[in-house]
Amino acid sequence: MKSLKTLIFLLSFFSFFGILTSCEKQEDSENLFLVSVDSVRIPETILVNTSFDVSCYGTIGTNGCNRFSHFVSEEKNNIITIETWAEFHETSSACPTVMVYLDGQKLNLNLKESGSYLLRLKRKDGTFLEKQIIAK
Numbered sequence: 001m002k003s004l005k006t007l008i009f010l011l012s013f014f015s016f017f018g019i020l021t022s023c024e025k026q027e028d029s030e031n032l033f034l035v036s037v038d039s040v041r042i043p044e045t046i047l048v049n050t051s052f053d054v055s056c057y058g059t060i061g062t063n064g065c066n067r068f069s070h071f072v073s074e075e076k077n078n079i080i081t082i083e084t085w086a087e088f089h090e091t092s093s094a095c096p097t098v099m100v101y102l103d104g105q106k107l108n109l110n111l112k113e114s115g116s117y118l119l120r121l122k123r124k125d126g127t128f129l130e131k132q133i134i135a136k
Contacts, residue, residue, distance in 0.1 A: 032069060035060055035084040035102065036123040046135045048114050055104040056121065060086045065095035071107045081120045081128075082107060111135040 041055040060066045065088055072083040084102065111117065114135050121129040 031088045031090070032085050033088065034122065034124040035068075035086045036125065037082075037084050037102065037121040037129050040119070040121060040129060040131055041104070042119070042131070042133060046111065046133055048111055048135050051108050051110045053106040053108055054082065054119070055106050056082075056084055056102045057104060058084070058102045060100040060102060061088065062097070062099060063095035064098050064100065065089045065091060066100045068102060068105050071105075073107060073109070078115060079118045079120060080109065081122060083122045 036058055037056045038058040040057070043052050046052050060068060066086055067089075069085040069087040072085065074081050084105070086100075117133045117135060119131045119133055121131075123129065
């Protein structure tokens, strides 16, 4: 009888311990996605070897769990390709319902040679917003 009580106690203890450890709080997980830039602003005059900002505008998402993350840019053969990345944070609480915008998020560039350049901002549907720029 004593061994049966001991067995029941041990099973109860391990069951209770298993329930406690299975209820760990989940970490926020980050999910990156490409933002579709709908407009861009650059200075009228771009000077060689002088930094300038590319200000990007567009909608990131429809709730407060979305936010801007980073830019990825590449220059090749006078074509500057820019990707604008945002992230969605999954949380255990509800995301506030708000529109989240780029609001002129800036990417700083510096062109080394004078000439004509094509600025291409990649969108999530695979298309590009393109703008011709001249560096003097």
